Amino acid sequence: MATEPIDKSQAAITTDDLWDLRADPGRLELLGKAWRALGSGARSAEGKINDAAKDVFSKEYWTGDTADSFNGYRKRLTADIERAAAWADNIGRTLDLTATTLRVQQGLLDDERDKLKSVPADTGTDTLTFRPETAGQTTLVNTAIRTAKEIRGRVDTVLEEKRRDLDFYREQFDLIAKQWKPRSVRMVNLNIGQGAGNSPGNDAGTDSEDIDNIAQAITDQNADIATIQEAFGHDMADLEEELESRTGDNWDLRYAEASSKYHADDDIPILGDIMNASFGNAVLVREGDVISGSEGTGNIKLDVEGSHVIDLPANQPGAGDHSIEDGEGRSAARTEVQINQR
Template identity: 70%
Template sequence: MAPDPENDNSQTPITTSDVWNLKADPVRLELMAEAWRRLGSKARSAEGKINDSAHEVFSKEYWTGDTADGFNDYRKRLTQDIERVGAWADNIAQVLDLTATTLRVQQGLLDDERDKLNAVPVSTDAQGLTFRPADAGQTGLVHSAISMANEVRGHVDGVLSEKRQDLDFYHEQFDLIAQQWQPRSIRLINLNIGQGAGNSPGASAGTDSQDLDEIAAVIADQDADVATVQEVFQHDLGSLEDELESRTGDNWDVRYEEASDKYHASDEWPVLGDRVHASFGNAVLVREGDVIGSSGDSEGVKLDVPGGQITLPGNQPGAGNHHIEDGEGRSATGTEIQIQQR
């Protein structure tokens, strides 16, 4: 005789992942929160030490002037950012603590739901949990527990998403602070290009105007921010500046200080390319960019010493025994560099 389906108590097995286990670690989050609180405390301590020391110096006018004012402005920006770091560290600690509390409370709710199924036979395999309810009551109990667990997990996912957005915000803020205070350096190259070396009609020593592209290549290849150039003729600086800007794509500010009025003999065009009275001296080339905003005031210091003479070529007016003064006067060039504010 066939069994009566209405009296059949067999139930379909129910397989599910372990939705009652968040696999969270609230203790670890709380330890991380404590570490962030310590960082906040250290930041506030550092801010206080800097401000207290600065107050001691400036209140008694131990240090005054433009440099002192510049440092004090720098100090204010620094301590303001340190204060922000301390506040953000505390906020991050609070986010982590709230997240840990949420996970602990919600895991407790899930444990309660799972305990309701202790009487239902269950096995575990790679697929998850398989419940084998004995009757319709247990089947309903399993489905209800799964539904409640998914509801709890949905709430947890919402909270975690909000906290993740909070942490992403602070991550972005710390990145901005790091960019503001990352180490910056200025690369300086000093070149004596020797335009005065052996500079007389027919002499090929030193460098000449046609060598400017090679000189610019040396400066650009070294990725220099500042190039000090000794023994250069002023009329060549425009070409050198253009070549540098073409090679680097940056603006270069050129400052020049004359050392002497000098004969410039051209190697390529002797006589025809010569300049009898060419301004000769030193130059400072400043590359404007992320670190250097511009160059400021320039100042020259003359250090003249007795020079020599050269004889004009035979086909120059007044040639023969005619000599011209060709003293290499000495000078120093100082240029103020304006550093970009952070």
């Protein structure tokens, strides 16, 4: 068979290295295996939760509102675990299919590259320069380039489809992660001591002019719930307003009276005093991502009012014999906080 004579007029052909996908199918298969193992582990966890719940609820070891609430929570949780397990399996299969596609198409590219073995070529960093010696070799190189581009086009189409699939599962996992992310409620308990030193001229404890500082202390703790002891009721509305101003959030105020007592005003002595001010406990609840609101459920009286007597200024209106019973009752405010469902 006669060989085609060398034709030095043939131009060099420089092209990207189209015949190497630079892919690692083996790594994708390992990742696919890891995702399938994750799915298997999730199903195992779901089974353990459901088995334990079955033992508890089928034999009525736990009943009532809290049991119903927990069981509903469990069903939502295990349903999401089941979905996550299915998605993990699907991701594993997607990675396996991607690996198979890359292997098959790389094999086709290798075959095409083998057809050019007889054509002299220089290898650059990312390019190949073919130096065909005959017109037939020029045609061979151009045909191989065109075929390689077609193969890579098919690869890109498949990879784009798989990328969209993986993006979908990533979005689903992000939604589940957001749904079940750890949540916390931060609570601060303050005895603000408005009953301490509550007599004319005595500036012990705190008073109405200290409400802004109390609000700032609660805000500094980033509290969601503030329970307040030894508070005058008329100051708690101001505290609620101050908290809302500082945080920009809505706060629910629940106040429960323990007793009524004389409130000596340190800021405006005598004129600012209140004879029978409501005195007790308050609960302030901030609405947010975790807490939807609150409702007062009662004031639990713990004992009877005392009979501590304090002296009043002689010119205090209604002072009578210049003394007043400053009995301080004992009670507890009961507040129910509503938590947003997941």
